[in-house]
Amino acid sequence: MLTSRQNPLIKGIRKLHHSKYRHKENLYLLEGTNLVSVAVALSYPLKVVLATTSWQQKHPQLWSQLQSLAAKAETVSEEAMAWLATTVNPEGIVAVAPRFPGHHPPPNLQLGLVLERIQDPGNMGTIIRTSVAMGVDFLWLSRDCVDLDHPKVMRASAGEWFKIKWSVVDSLAEVISQYRHQGYQIVATEPTGNISLWHMDFSSPTLILVGNESQGLSFSLKTMATHRVKIPLLNQVESLNVAVATSLVLAEYQRQRQLQDSNHGNPHNRLESSGGNP
Secondary structure, eight states: OBOOTTSHHHHHHHGGGSHHHHHHHTEEEEESHHHHHHHHHTTOOEEEEEEOHHHHHHOHHHHHHHHHHEEEEEEBOHHHHHHHOSSSSOOSEEEEEEOOOOOOOOTTOOEEEEEOSOOOHHHHHHHHHHHHHTTOOEEEEETTSOOTTOHHHHHHTTTGGGGOOEEEESOHHHHHHHHHHTTOEEEEEOTTOSEEGGGOOOOSOEEEEEOBTTTBSOHHHHTTOSEEEEOOOOTTOOOOOHHHHHHHHHHHHHHHHHHHHHHTTOOOOGGGTOOOOO
């Protein structure tokens, strides 16, 4: 059993709390039963797994699978786990996985989501979870978004983080310009939009643009939109949380797609085909 904070393995994993070190070592830090369960289900490669005795006793089958999947599996004390974990009340399990580079968008992309300067890890994780659930084909992020591998992002995604295809890019404008020239509709979400979400036609291939929590989309990205959509709000509510607003837009897109498929007698369900592990 590993008990000391000075243990080289424990010290190395503790450093993964920091983005700079995660990027330098090309490693992810996974924490909690949900994340490691999804990793096992997807056969995602794991370098190290550390768990307390109490966690192992609660999850004997999962622990056995993790021991087979991971290159190294060790038992740690409750005190060591408390130091390793990023949560106040850790479940008793952490894992380290190799950090993969971003993906390439599929050639037949129907729905893409472009995120500019999303800062809150909880919002980002919720957007990822909703994107998988609503059939987003690809996710582009500006470099000043919160790290996708931030532990809070991963937890907030409830394990769906593994399934989304994504790329962090230097210029969102170049991405948008490329797809606009291909005939995609570019939908900017903003409170001052001139089209109600309920009147927006999502039958064409679409990129949806989502901006910063407090400042929204930058002016330069707004001007690239072919459609500016707003969510109708009642009772003098001025705006919604960015993750909630994104969820509503994606749900309306998927509602229309499902209705379109139903009207054409197409049983294909995009909800079941989205995403994919690296």
